[in-house]
Amino acid sequence: MALSAQDLADLEKAVDLLTSPGLVARLSHLVGSPLEGAVRKLPAGASSRINTAVETALRKAVDAALWSLDNQPRPASRRLHKLYAAASGAVGGAFGLTSLLAELPVSTTIMMRAVADVARGEGFDLDDPDTQAACIEVFAMGGPGDQDDAAETGYYMTRGFATQAMHQLSRELADIAARQGAGQTAGLMTSTQAGKWLARLIEKVAERFGVVITNKVAAQAVPIIGAVTGATLNTLFTDFYQDMALGHFTVKRLENRYGAEVIRAEFERLARARNQH
Template sequence: MDIRDHPEDHAALKKAVALLTAPSVTARLSNLIGSPIEGAVKRLPAAASERINEAVETALGKAVDAALWSLDNQPHTAASTRRHKLYAAASGAVGGAFGLTSLLAELPVSTTLMMRAVADVARAEGFDLSDVDTKAACLEVFAMGGPTDQDDAAETGYYMARGFATQAMNQLSRELAEIAARQGAGQTANLMTSSQAGKWMARLIERVAERFGVVITNKVAAQAVPIIGAATGATLNALFTDFYQDMALGHFTVKRLERTYGAEAIRAEFEKQAARQQHRG
């Protein structure tokens, strides 16, 4: 079955490509402060990045369960994108008022709100929030938006971010193979949703946090730029939530279409559309 023979799905894929190859959140931060974000990052205290990276990994670990638990698991429920942006803006306004310490304290809250916004989009696209693969896919969204060698390249952006889940799984492949050999392949999935799932998710969170930590460091640096003003926290949290909602919509659209047309066929068409959009740009 060819997606090009189904205009509605083909249009959905084109929209997903446009979302997933749009300028990164790092580029948007630079536009907001009116100069490259790297300069603001260099002005942060030396220990700030380390503290932020530690806080990010903890926040992601707490957010993925809290966010999905707080939503009714009813696939195809319409996403409440505007409401989540308002909640995130309110959280950012409080967190941005008292410096780095309050920003780190607020990080689990804002991350959970953004994760909830992402999961809401996943649910709207028909995904089961109790499925460990859906949790992993929600985490993958937070690997998007960081700096790459070519900001609008599909290969170095979207598909590289998706590769983190595969890499985390590969690290457990030998252990999973041994379990399958002892108990039968049919039992492996059941174990993956319990003890093995915890190890897999922990490794995935660690990998995603490496990229999301860079983005959050950039966010903190932007909030330290005086010209942005007192509304920085609210503005940036709304910007971040809007960005990751777009990434989620693109990501879960692609995954939904893969169920119908196959992963290889969708990837080939994705890259074809991305090349056309880049050429037109």
């Protein structure tokens, strides 16, 4: 089935969003230099503390973000969430690493809420575990490996996290993963199974999101200066994940209409054409 002109335009926009530079690259550009040196200067044990805090923040953010949104389709509000994120970042950046870790659940919830808002705007049901998993997947984008993957495959490699999480849980969920189709996962799982699946998915996504947050912390860990940087970086983060969410849920919406294989083939064709320019 050929895509309509509007759907093709939507997919082209999604490809542009999903194959753009990742967050670590954008952070380095904003700061004006690579962040590897700043990361090495973080206190001993900082990365471990950050990774633990990231997983906890993601777990809390899913419930808090979805609870705070009603489930009626409406256009996403990009500006409001960026204002919330900026205020949160200014507070978290003012007092160094300890306050940054304390602020992380707040800023992560704001970003998760922004992502869920985009999903709702694209017509997805926020009560559906498939939609919730897709919201979590967004936070795996922008992490390590993005610059090494071929543009047309990097996005789909990231999306494989959900199926990997199911396979690693048990044979029962692996069987479900094998039968998984567009929009069918939720109907095949009990609420308990869905909860385990989402928990495992969060664990895997946190590994990638933690690397990005470590770079963010390194950029804003200096007191006072960090207050200004924290507001700026939180706005950058929220804007980035809103873009990733829009691209991600556009692709999923089109997959529901045309089939996953058709959209993937068209996505990869458009991505290759984009790389040649």
